[in-house]
Amino acid sequence: MKRRHFLTSMAVLLFSAALKVKAKIFSGGMPWIIHSVRPPKPVVAGEWTFFTAEEVSLIETLADRIIPADELSIGGKEAGCAVFLDRQLSGDYGNAVTTYRLGPVIQDGLPQAGPQYKDTPAERYRLGLAALNGVAKARNAGKSFTELTGEEQDDLLRRVESGEIPLTGVNGQLFFNMLVQNMREGFFSDPLYGGNKDMAGWKMVGFPGARYDFRDVIDRRGEDLHIEPVSMLTRYEKS
Amino acid sequence: MSNKREKVDAVIVGLGWAGSLMANELTLAGLNVVAIERGSWRDTSNDFPTTIDTDELRFVSRRAIMQPTAVETLTFRNNPIQQALPLREFNTYQFGMNVGGAGTHWNGMTWRFLPYDFQSYSQTIERYGKNKFLEGMQVQDWGVTFDDVEPFYDKFERYAGTSGKAGNIKGEKIEGGNVFEGPRSRDYPLPPLKRTQLSMIFDKATREMGYHPFAVPAGNTSGAYTNPLGVNMAPCTYCGYCEFFGCGNWSKSSPNACILPAVMQRPNFTVITESEVLRVNKAPDGKTATGVTFIGSDGVVWEQPADIVVISAYQMDNVRLMLLSGIGQPYDHKTGEGVVGRNYAYQTISGAGFFFEDEMMNPFIGAGALSQAIDDFNGDNFDHSGHDFIGGGVALVHSTNGRPIGYSNNVPPGTPRWGADWKKAVKHSYQNYNNIYCMGNSYPHRDVFLDLDPEYKDRHGQPLLRVTFDWIENDKRSAKFMADRSVEIAHAMGAKTVVRQEPTAKPFSPMDNLSSHTTGGACMGDNPKTSAVNRYLQSWDVHNVFVCGASAFANNGGYNPTGTVGALTLWAAEAIKTQYLKSPGPLVRV
Numbered sequence: 100m101k102r103r104h105f106l107t108s109m110a111v112l113l114f115s116a117a118l119k120v121k122a123k124i125f126s127g128g129m130p131w132i133i134h135s136v137r138p139p140k141p142v143v144a145g146e147w148t149f150f151t152a153e154e155v156s157l158i159e160t161l162a163d164r165i166i167p168a169d170e171l172s173i174g175g176k177e178a179g180c181a182v183f184l185d186r187q188l189s190g191d192y193g194n195a196v197t198t199y200r201l202g203p204v205i206q207d208g209l210p211q212a213g214p215q216y217k218d219t220p221a222e223r224y225r226l227g228l229a230a231l232n233g234v235a236k237a238r239n240a241g242k243s244f245t246e247l248t249g250e251e252q253d254d255l256l257r258r259v260e261s262g263e264i265p266l267t268g269v270n271g272q273l274f275f276n277m278l279v280q281n282m283r284e285g286f287f288s289d290p291l292y293g294g295n296k297d298m299a300g301w302k303m304v305g306f307p308g309a310r311y312d313f314r315d316v317i318d319r320r321g322e323d324l325h326i327e328p329v330s331m332l333t334r335y336e337k338s
Numbered sequence: 339m340s341n342k343r344e345k346v347d348a349v350i351v352g353l354g355w356a357g358s359l360m361a362n363e364l365t366l367a368g369l370n371v372v373a374i375e376r377g378s379w380r381d382t383s384n385d386f387p388t389t390i391d392t393d394e395l396r397f398v399s400r401r402a403i404m405q406p407t408a409v410e411t412l413t414f415r416n417n418p419i420q421q422a423l424p425l426r427e428f429n430t431y432q433f434g435m436n437v438g439g440a441g442t443h444w445n446g447m448t449w450r451f452l453p454y455d456f457q458s459y460s461q462t463i464e465r466y467g468k469n470k471f472l473e474g475m476q477v478q479d480w481g482v483t484f485d486d487v488e489p490f491y492d493k494f495e496r497y498a499g500t501s502g503k504a505g506n507i508k509g510e511k512i513e514g515g516n517v518f519e520g521p522r523s524r525d526y527p528l529p530p531l532k533r534t535q536l537s538m539i540f541d542k543a544t545r546e547m548g549y550h551p552f553a554v555p556a557g558n559t560s561g562a563y564t565n566p567l568g569v570n571m572a573p574c575t576y577c578g579y580c581e582f583f584g585c586g587n588w589s590k591s592s593p594n595a596c597i598l599p600a601v602m603q604r605p606n607f608t609v610i611t612e613s614e615v616l617r618v619n620k621a622p623d624g625k626t627a628t629g630v631t632f633i634g635s636d637g638v639v640w641e642q643p644a645d646i647v648v649i650s651a652y653q654m655d656n657v658r659l660m661l662l663s664g665i666g667q668p669y670d671h672k673t674g675e676g677v678v679g680r681n682y683a684y685q686t687i688s689g690a691g692f693f694f695e696d697e698m699m700n701p702f703i704g705a706g707a708l709s710q711a712i713d714d715f716n717g718d719n720f721d722h723s724g725h726d727f728i729g730g731g732v733a734l735v736h737s738t739n740g741r742p743i744g745y746s747n748n749v750p751p752g753t754p755r756w757g758a759d760w761k762k763a764v765k766h767s768y769q770n771y772n773n774i775y776c777m778g779n780s781y782p783h784r785d786v787f788l789d790l791d792p793e794y795k796d797r798h799g800q801p802l803l804r805v806t807f808d809w810i811e812n813d814k815r816s817a818k819f820m821a822d823r824s825v826e827i828a829h830a831m832g833a834k835t836v837v838r839q840e841p842t843a844k845p846f847s848p849m850d851n852l853s854s855h856t857t858g859g860a861c862m863g864d865n866p867k868t869s870a871v872n873r874y875l876q877s878w879d880v881h882n883v884f885v886c887g888a889s890a891f892a893n894n895g896g897y898n899p900t901g902t903v904g905a906l907t908l909w910a911a912e913a914i915k916t917q918y919l920k921s922p923g924p925l926v927r928v
Contacts, residue, residue, distance in 0.1 A: 197406030
């Protein structure tokens with residue numbers, strides 16, 4: 100068995116600082132803090148924080164292939180999935196703040212233990228997007244991914260998804276899985292995070308969003324309830 | 339050691355359900371108690387009010403209130419000849435983190451185990467003979483019976499505000515409750531939750547098949563409630579934000595909602611947060627513990643001396659802390675000797691996914707434990723004479739949530755995972771999909787165990803816990819049986835498409851996210867050669883150490899473990915209060 104070991108202890112020292120909160124001692128009552136609660140700060144579209152200009156056009160194209168615009172809803176690009184992902188990748192998620200990254204990293208060991216990444220999601224996107232463009236150019240006389248027709252793009256993605264076309268520097272199938280999952284997150288998470296524009300994803304399936312009380316309708320079993328969704332953003336704007 | 343805190347009567351490691359219940363009982367008994375919790379302070383008002391709770395991305399996708407793998411993870415392998423590797427991504431094991439532990443983010447299914455679950459060894463032999471156990475199985479009794487712990491199940495349900503309907507009060511069977519349950523002293527404190535369309539369909543179909551459907555006992559309050567500690571709980575609003583979330587509505591049973599508001603008022607209780615216990619310290623003779631050593635988030639190491647040490651972290655961490663501290667002999671699967679790490683058990687999962695043609699199930703209306711179940715095939719509730727396995731499982735449908743990121747995977751087999759066809763399928767399935775979920779018994783096996791990993795370490799340089807687990811033959815047979823039953827039920831419910839689910843047909847992977855219910859590794863019993871703690875959860879070797887949690891289970895029932903964790907902790911607390919404090923020493927002599 101070929102094994103690749105990587106020591107990542109330095110990276111761990113860096114990110115573990117982000118998990119640190121000061122030790123506290125509590126006694127003599129509930130330590131309630133008035134007005135301590137607020138939602139995460141809403142994402143506002145504008146300057147890109149992670150993607151380069153070239154990456155932006157690629158990820159927006161991908162967003163519309165994964166979640167195309169059709170009679171059911173707007174597409175992933177218009178819904179803001181690229182903005183969502185941009186902010187996620189420059190934050191804790193992209194930097195793998197909560198992930199165990201100590202070594203050794205053995206990437207071709209027991210698959211049941213799951214992926215053995217040495218890099219972060221942010222680093223994986225950087226490599227994966229470049230590699231995807233690379234295979235597009237190599238197979239289409241120098242045309243980048245975004246220059247292909249929709250059908251050609253879908254065909255290439257299906258081949259990456261199935262593992263038929265490998266990507267350089269990242270595991271293409273795992274990268275594609277991550278891309279699909281992140282686009283779904285962008286389409287279905289609260290609009291607060293930059294995607295799911297006008298709650299389009301929620302309206303598509305009929306999910307009422309950030310509502311917290313269904314006692315008034317629970318007895319109307321089997322009915323189409325037509326509940327207008329609300330988001331945490333709605334609350335934020337009103338507060 | 340440079341930093342030493344003042345000695346206390348008892349130190350509690352981990353402030354989840356077990357730690358909080360123990361803190362309540364010991365402070366009521368007048369002891370001076372300190373609890374040390376690895377995570378942060380968490381309470382309803384500050385940390386999960388309804389204004390921020392409705393956030394699937396934050397709390398489910400990113401598991402915001404749970405233990406990140408960066409803090410601690412496990413290494414995993416299927417069998418002892420493989421090299422275990424660390425679980426780096428979120429996976430099926432859902433360790434609690436922060437005050438309240440896993441008791442904050444659980445769903446609330448509040449079961450009592452069957453009388454058979456506590457005595458699977460003796461009752462199986464009595465009914466079927468010794469040959470019923472397949473090669474390598476290490477089934478053993480728990481050293482307590484259902485009747486011993488029944489009063490403590492009752493006490494836990496009162497603290498927790500459990501909603502349900504009794505099926506057996508003092509031997510009298512009651513239709514509509516679970517007629518297979520052990521005899522209860524009285525009914526639940528609250529009636530069952532309201533039913534959903536899904537529950538109704540399942541109820542009707544299984545009743546017509548001759549089974550005995552009932553509402554799963556829920557740690558979601560069906561009405562306003564005041565518990566025996568004087569803590570008020572509000573009626574559940576069926577919002578669908580239970581599992582992975584704290585309850586912002588004071589409606590889910592949790593240490594934060596039910597216990598800590600009372601305990602925190604007592605002057606003899608202190609919580610130290612953001613501080614991780616590295617080991618339990620032993621006296622030079624090894625017969626008693628002197629307290630614990632912990633490290634604060636500022637990196638400073640402290641000693642907390644105490645007369646009693648209660649280990650009440652997550653099941654896996656209890657085992658790890660015992661191994662790191664040298665309390666009890668580690669289990670060796672080659673010789674069968676040693677007890678810590680022995681009798682680890684998972685849960686045997688199977689079932690059937692199903693899709694209706696034109697239903698409106700409104701899956702967003704739900705609660706963590708809003709569920710309709712049958713227990714006809716659990717434990718020894720049916721005659722196993724004609725079957726080549728023991729145990730079985732509960733089969734249930736679950737109206738827990740309709741959160742759309744999670745739902746986007748619920749599409750019929752063969753559907754692409756992206757593109758227009760996927761969208762169409764997601765839209766249709768949202769109202770039409772659910773599944774029959776069977777949680778099955780899991781029995782210990784010689785080659786299934788926990789020990790310290792020889793290679794991988796945590797951020798403090800201490801070895802990670804290593805899990806060696808794969809489905810055993812008994813699991814495979816019982817899961818096949820339960821999957822068959824699930825497929826039949828799904829068809830009887832009128833589903834258009836039924837997808838058999840039998841994960842036991844391939845090697846187990848924690849990345850499959852089947853069940854977080856893991857048990858054992860520091861199991862209770864009446865023989866120090868085969869159990870790590872005695873029937874009062876007291877270490878056989880170090881008598882002032884008590885180890886509370888699902889680590890004590892000698893086998894896993896076909897249920898969620900929390901009700902039994904609560905009952906056993908209260909049972910142990912009673913023994914400490916009424917026996918140990920009067921005469922510290924081993925409570926069981928062999």
